[in-house]
Amino acid sequence: MAELIGHDGARRAFLDAWHSGRLHHAWLLAGPQGMGKAVFAALAARFLVTHGPAGSGSVPSLDAVGDEAAARLVDAGNHPEILHLTRIAKDKGKDLARSISIDQVRVMIRKLHLSLSLGHWRVIIVDAVDDLENDGANALLKTLEEPPAQTLFLLVSHSPGRLLPTIRSRCRTLRFQPLEMEQMVGWLHDLRPMLDMTDVRAIAAASGGVPGKALALLDSDVSAMEKKLLAILTSGDPGNRLREALAREVGGASNRARLELVIDIVPGLLARLARERPIAELGPVLAQWDRVQRNARDAIRGSYDGAMVGFEIGNCLAELAPREGASAR
Known part of the structure; x- marks a missing residue:
């Protein structure tokens, strides 16, 4: 699993909600592309499917792994209770479809009616919810309005202002802001210790505090x-x-x-x-x-x-x- 850089506030907010026993059923992860929202979604999903019900015990970190067998399934991409909605390759080619189709949403909804086969949670990651077709967005909205028990949605959004207001209103929002310059410099230096510090600082500055952009600039x-x-x-x-x-x-x-x-x-x-x-x-x-x-x-x-x-x-x-x-x- 990719490393999540920074965003301590988002980590604490999600973990505190879990500890409280009142974990909201839908979270909107909002911020510029490349901020690590998808990495956060994967981290939160692994946390949920490897731990018990919300509020069960004291866990110090969102990185903590509970059930190790479940964690191995997550790391292998085979955990049955983590579902992904994302654009898929069209016509068996390399190019991705322009949107997430209504058919993909319908397949996901049918799976929500099945009993849990492992653990206490089912997690749906939509990356990015901005990519949904209009019909798909409306179908997702109906599910958010009447969510199945023990089901949590993590909606990655690069442009939350373009979403249906009714989708935003059903979610708790976590905002992902650009990282501080020195945090970026320290991370990049740890990542590429042989890189000249002048180049490290130039990359950190050019990235605008966006880790994904910094990784692209490294190349x-x-x-x-x-x-x-x-x-x-x-x-x-x-x-x-x-x-x-x-x-x-x-x-x-x-x-x-x-x-x-x-x-x-x-x-x-x-x-x-x-x-x-x-x-x-x-x-x-x-x-x-x-x-x-x-x-x-x-x-x-x-x-x-x-x-x-x-x-x-x-x-x-x-x-x-x-x-x-x-x-x-």
């Missing part, structure tokens, strides 16, 4: 990309050679990760530039900041051409080059 050459962006920023890129190279590097679906890396790095570069420049010269920096954010929003929404976004971000940086570079253009 990217952050320092090399930062140097390319700095070259545009300091030289102004006369002749557009550096901007064209950047556009090629981040263009196309296969280079989406590189484009996201650029989007993550540039705000930090602009913030550093703003700190270095006199107050009277902050206006152009802030203007380019807004321009970069607009391009980032287009990219995130998917209505973008990666090469075009990369070139436009390069333009933003080139505009802020020292005057000698500007005149050279």
Whole structure:
């Protein structure tokens, strides 16, 4: 099972509810993608199916394992009382379906009418509940309104505001916030102790406190990309050679990760530039900041051409080059 980084408040809230004997039947795990919500759901599910009824005994940690035989089934992905609803591969291919279908929800609901075969709890993990078709969301809502006994729902949501208000109202919400910078640095250093601390801090900063994004950045050459962006920023890129190279590097679906890396790095570069420049010269920096954010929003929404976004971000940086570079253009 993957390690859950941070989120001590969410751990305590769930464990305290279990100890109280009044464990809510549905939990909405809300926060940005990559925060560890699915890892928390897996951890909470393992806790429930390896322990007794809510309030039975004193358990110090959500990581504690009760019944070891049940835990081995969980770790092998074979525990009969943990059910997953998620997008599945379509037509036996690699691409996932765009949504969780109503048929998947119906299969899950039929299983809820069966008696428990092992332990005291049945746990349904929906990852992500945002992916449900409209009919599936309505079917899930009916189940949340009249939940079977000894059944608990863990609903992972990256965009809780888009859910049916009636689904949100049936759940207790746990919000997963970005981690603190030093917590991220310590975790990344433990994960990759041979990595230079300058790179560790650059990755932590670019991740925005999101562990999933940090893991993706570990596989990217952050320092090399930062140097390319700095070259545009300091030289102004006369002749557009550096901007064209950047556009090629981040263009196309296969280079989406590189484009996201650029989007993550540039705000930090602009913030550093703003700190270095006199107050009277902050206006152009802030203007380019807004321009970069607009391009980032287009990219995130998917209505973008990666090469075009990369070139436009390069333009933003080139505009802020020292005057000698500007005149050279």
